[in-house]
Amino acid sequence: MASVVANNLTKQYGKKKDLVQALKGVSFEVEKGELFGIIGPDGAGKTSLFRILTTLLLPDGGAASVDGLDVVKDFKAIRQRVGYMPGRFSLYQDLTIEENLEFFATIFNTTIQENYDLIKDIYSQIEPFKDRRAGKLSGGMKQKLALSCALIHKPSVLFLDEPTTGVDAVSRKEFWEMLRSLKEQGITILVSTPYMDEASLCDRVALIQNGTILSVNTPDGVIASYKHPLVAVKDDNMLQLLNLLQQYEGGLDAYPFGEYHHVVLKDGYTTASVTTYLQEQQLDHVNVHSIRADIEDCFIALMKTESHEHK
């Protein structure tokens, strides 16, 4: 049985000219024990979706279930079963680390001791500072405390809304390792993120933009579905280079990517055609080489296709 099912969910805010269609018919299923990513830019609808699935917000249309329970009718039962770590810091700033955790344990009729095994790996890293107020913690420590609080009642499904936003690269990596080990313990995890590189750490990912899911696939499946030739190009004057590449008739798209620009080519165009074109523009020593698309290239392509179709 699927652990989470969303079926044609819609949500809108405001009225008339202020109307925002935050979710435009979102459907997907998450299997039990999956680590499922929802990837999308700011404003894509991730928080609205998570708030509906955790029963904090009512959908305007469609239906959704968690562990077979309906998010509208069975909201009380769902709340006992899910853990939710909201995007914005949700802890009590004036309570200490330990008091925050005790508070969450008490609401769920449990104790820190009872489920200590589940949080041990995460909580033991901040336990030496257990008397420090939450408001005085670093971003990485707050994140570990918030995750411990979301887990303290041993949820069967964990919802994490942008847990790594604003967190440094080392803490981000550690955080994903923690998620992997939680998954090993059988917890279903839905995690949203604006960082496309995190997609490759999930079992499957849904790409969301403007309230619409553009693709649901495994990271390998996303990459395998990419069909265009792709080249990486680098020169001393990257701005001038980008302008020229964006005017190139053999190119479908050109965008900055780390130290390089990536150019998506029309079928039949090659590294040699790009080099010839740049030579015609008096750029004789440009580094052009063919590359395999990574997951970010695939998402960029999907998002651009979608926005062109709606122009």
Ligand SMILES: Nc1ncnc2c1ncn2[C@@H]1O[C@H](COP(=O)(O)OP(=O)(O)OP(=O)(O)O)[C@@H](O)[C@H]1O
């Ligand atoms: N209470 C609200 N009233 C009006 N508009 C809202 C409200 N909440 C969200 N929105 C709008 O709905 C859209 C989706 O927002 P949502 O927060 O779900 O997206 P998100 O992907 O989580 O983005 P972010 O990371 O910026 O929160 C955005 O355009 C947002 O401005």
